Amino acid sequence: MKNRLKLLRAERDWSQGELATRLGISRQSVNAIETGKYDPSLPLAFRIADLFALRIEDIFLRDEEGAGE
Amino acid sequence: MKNRLKLLRAERDWSQGELATRLGISRQSVNAIETGKYDPSLPLAFRIADLFALRIEDIFLRDEEGAGE
DNA sequence: GAGGCATGTCAATGACACTTTACATTATGT
DNA sequence: ACATAATGTAAAGTGTCATTGACATGCCTC
Numbered sequence: 001m002k003n004r005l006k007l008l009r010a011e012r013d014w015s016q017g018e019l020a021t022r023l024g025i026s027r028q029s030v031n032a033i034e035t036g037k038y039d040p041s042l043p044l045a046f047r048i049a050d051l052f053a054l055r056i057e058d059i060f061l062r063d064e065e066g067a068g069e
Numbered sequence: 070m071k072n073r074l075k076l077l078r079a080e081r082d083w084s085q086g087e088l089a090t091r092l093g094i095s096r097q098s099v100n101a102i103e104t105g106k107y108d109p110s111l112p113l114a115f116r117i118a119d120l121f122a123l124r125i126e127d128i129f130l131r132d133e134e135g136a137g138e
Numbered sequence: 139g140a141g142g143c144a145t146g147t148c149a150a151t152g153a154c155a156c157t158t159t160a161c162a163t164t165a166t167g168t
Numbered sequence: 169a170c171a172t173a174a175t176g177t178a179a180a181g182t183g184t185c186a187t188t189g190a191c192a193t194g195c196c197t198c
Contacts, residue, residue: 027174084144
């Protein structure tokens, strides 16, 4: 399960801490998700999608998706 | 976090056990998700969406969504 | 009424999501 | 050189996801 979180965050010039605050989670959780340590829970994935006004499928990708690029 | 799992399963005439097998999880897990005991992990949510050929947002709903119906 | 099937639920266990505290690194500014 | 901000990482703790095994119910059929 890959994700485009780091990219989306960079587009908005947000630090990990700032994104964490907006999501109501810890900075370390943001870091862990970005660096692929684990996947967020489904409710958190929805909050992330809402924050960026995107669909979950546009932020989180199956491991094959977009891999060959 | 609500979900339309029971409905989608009924449309296909699958038992909880049959759905569980197709998803590679236990029957009790299917039951627990359907009865709202907990939400699936994000990877499992993707597997469910793939199985029904739907988007996650079309199966799992924020608590407000479609509530007033 | 006995047998099978689908469902709901409970207890116990292991794995993972998320937390706090803490430390190291790198870059920037004074 | 010192301080600050951002990032990466680690350990320990809590709660939730998901597991198996078991038991009870209702339905359907024989």
